[in-house]
Amino acid sequence: AAGLQVTWVHGARTAAELCAESDAERVVWATDDGSQGTAGTAVAAAPEADVVLACGPNRMxxxxxxxxxxxxxxxxxxxxCGTGVCLGCAVPLRRGGYDRACTEGPVYRAADIDWEVLPSHLPYAVTV
Incomplete structure (x- = not known):
């Protein structure tokens, strides 16, 4: 990141669900309930940027x-399977067809994914 300004944006439902404090120079916190940082989503709280790298729930x-x-x-x-054979990791593409996240992904250009078809949540990722 030499010569770049990096801003880390972290969001959660509540302050209790945020990770520990960060050593990063520029951090934007967002909580759905407003208990820490900006009230609302991390996407809404994020500043404009030339390059965006994101991970999190598919809905986000x-x-x-x-x-x-x-x-x-x-x-x-x-x-x-981690090899693409089982097709359990199929990612629908806007151009048609699918990629296998375990072999061609899991990182994609955001506009290339058909978000209407990709599941928005996975049962194992849900916290109570």
């Missing part, structure tokens, strides 16, 4: 794709 990544189509996003999906 779809919002990233709307705001920054060229963002690089790491999708959340099942990866059963």
């Amino acid at each position: 990544l779809a919002a990233v794709a709307e705001r920054w189509p060229d963002a690089q996003v790491a999708v959340e999906t099942y990866m059963g």
